[in-house]
Amino acid sequence: MEQVKIVVIGSLNVDLVVRAPRVPQDGETIIGSAFQRFFGGKGANQAVAARRQGAYTVMAGRVGRDIFGDEQLRSLEEEGISTAGIVRDEEQPTGTASIILDERGSNRIIVVPGANGAYSPRDVDDLRPIIQDADAVVVQLEIPLPAVERALAVAWELGKLTVLNPAPAADLPPEIYRTVSVITPNESEAALLTGVEVADLAGARQAAQILRAKGVRQVIITLGARGVYGLSADEEFHIPAHAVAVVDTVAAGDTFTGALAVMLAEGKPLQQAARYANAAAAIAVTRPGAQPSVPRRSEVLAFLKESSGDELA
Ligand code: ADP
Numbered sequence: 001m002e003q004v005k006i007v008v009i010g011s012l013n014v015d016l017v018v019r020a021p022r023v024p025q026d027g028e029t030i031i032g033s034a035f036q037r038f039f040g041g042k043g044a045n046q047a048v049a050a051r052r053q054g055a056y057t058v059m060a061g062r063v064g065r066d067i068f069g070d071e072q073l074r075s076l077e078e079e080g081i082s083t084a085g086i087v088r089d090e091e092q093p094t095g096t097a098s099i100i101l102d103e104r105g106s107n108r109i110i111v112v113p114g115a116n117g118a119y120s121p122r123d124v125d126d127l128r129p130i131i132q133d134a135d136a137v138v139v140q141l142e143i144p145l146p147a148v149e150r151a152l153a154v155a156w157e158l159g160k161l162t163v164l165n166p167a168p169a170a171d172l173p174p175e176i177y178r179t180v181s182v183i184t185p186n187e188s189e190a191a192l193l194t195g196v197e198v199a200d201l202a203g204a205r206q207a208a209q210i211l212r213a214k215g216v217r218q219v220i221i222t223l224g225a226r227g228v229y230g231l232s233a234d235e236e237f238h239i240p241a242h243a244v245a246v247v248d249t250v251a252a253g254d255t256f257t258g259a260l261a262v263m264l265a266e267g268k269p270l271q272q273a274a275r276y277a278n279a280a281a282a283i284a285v286t287r288p289g290a291q292p293s294v295p296r297r298s299e300v301l302a303f304l305k306e307s308s309g310d311e312l313a
Contacts, residue, residue, distance in 0.1 A: 004265035006050040007085065007134040008258075009060040009124065009151045010043020011116040011142030013095040014068040015290070021103050039075045040290045041095060041116065042140040042167060045251050049258025049280070050138070051081050052296045055265065058134070060085025060127050061143065062115035068094035069115070085127050089115035119143040121150035128154060136161040136265040138257065141170050152179040161265055164216075165257040166193060178215030182264060184257045185211075186222045201238055204229035218270050222256055224249070228278050230270055237271045242282035242307055251290035256281040259300070279304045 020032035043061050051057040059081050063069035065088045072094060073083050092115040100108045124147055131137055137155035139148050139162075148164075155162045156179035164180045166172065169192040177183075185207075187198040194210040197203050198221065208219040208231035218232040227241040259280035263273035280300045287293035295303075 004055050004135045004262060005058070005133060006047075006055045006136050006138060006258075006261055006265060007058045007060060007127070007130055007155075008043050008047040008050060008138045009085070009119075009127070009143070009147070010046065010138075010140045011041035011095060011113070012039075012044045012059070012061050012063050012072050012086070013041035013097050013111070013116070014038070014072065015040045015097045015099060017099045017101060019101050023100055023102055023106075023108060038290060038292075039072055040097065040251075042142050042165065042254055044072070044076065045254035045290050045294070046138055046140065046165065046258040046261075047076065047081050048079055048291045049251075049255045049294045050262050051079055052294050053259050053262040053280070053300070054297050055262045056082070058082040058085050058130055060123070060130070062087045062089045062092070062119045062123070064089050064092055064094040064115045066093050068096065085130055087119075087123055087126075089118050092118050113142070116143050119147045121146050123147065124150040124154055127151075128158075131155050131160065132158055134160060136163060136261050138163045138165070138261045140165045140167055140257075142168065145170070145173075149173065149176055149179075152176060155179075161261075163257060163261045163264070165253065167253060169193075174214065177211070180216045182218040182220060182260070182270075183211055183216045184220045184222065184253070184260065186253055187224065190221045198223075201229060204238075205231065205236070220260065220270070220274055222253055222281070224252075228256075228274050230274050232270050235270055237274070239271070239275055239278050242279060242303075244282050244286050246285045247288050248293075249285050250288075251293055252281045252285050254290070255284040255294050258294070276300060276304070279307070 015038040019034040095116040194207040260277035283295040
């Protein structure tokens with residue numbers, strides 16, 4: 001099969017994780033037990049997910065002209081992802097998420113968007129030749145909304161498949177929906193976008209119908225441990241989640257969206273693409289961390305074959 005081209009336009013963060021027996025009090029210094037650094041940001045995670053399914057993947061976004069920015073670029077390049085769409089911001093630092101984990105497993109997180117917050121519609125315009133050359137464009141909501149709107153508008157105008165993962169949850173302008181081929185909210189994001197409580201399949205259907213009425217062609221709502229609900233002009237389906245031993249659900253949604261985008265760009269029907277992404281995300285939840293937990297295509301295919309005798313792709 002010909003290799004598809006995916007452009008992911010979104011956030012790149014460095015996660016700084018500190019483990020400590022407890023959270024310090026005001027003015028107090030305590031000794032922690034571990035410090036780790038991970039590459040993240042929904043954009044970068046989804047680019048990794050697309051790349052590991054075999055797509056030629058270009059990442060677009062902003063990082064600072066700092067060490068974290070250098071390391072982000074190197075990490076993506078080692079993954080085989082093109083960094084041709086990444087701009088070095090001369091003023092803002094690379095985005096960070098500082099995370100304190102205590103012994104009870106509670107976490108406290110401060111995100112500083114930094115360079116992500118400076119990504120602009122003009123950056124998208126500079127990306128036009130790259131978008132022109134792509135099969136699908138994938139965006140999330142961790143960069144400023146005007147840039148998201150421009151990315152979808154340009155990609156739509158160029159006739160590309162557009163995938164919007166509306167995370168983190170935020171209100172969207174009504175005009176945006178008609179530039180979206182596929183939207184992939186989770187339950188709470190679908191609820192925020194539609195005003196419908198998505199606690200069961202009936203709620204998912206109602207929310208999906210509203211999103212379709214707003215102009216989105218295909219709707220996929222991820223339902224966590226309940227799997228996936230999908231609706232398009234000619235299909236409606238529910239795919240249960242795989243029964244797996246959950247380690248952590250970090251990047252489950254990112255794995256899902258990245259994998260779905262590749263399958264759709266390859267021309268797979270919505271339900272078949274969702275079935276594949278549901279398996280990819282199931283594997284991701286059995287492994288710790290974000291990017292390290294994202295499976296490769298060969299693993300997803302082996303998992304699907306074992307779990308259902310399915311032979312896809
Ligand atoms: P997000 O991580 O964005 O909140 P979800 O929690 O809906 O998204 O998870 C995305 C997908 O990951 C689900 O649709 C499913 O395919 C998979 N998944 C999530 N939680 C589980 C689970 N407990 N068991 C199996 N698969 C899961």
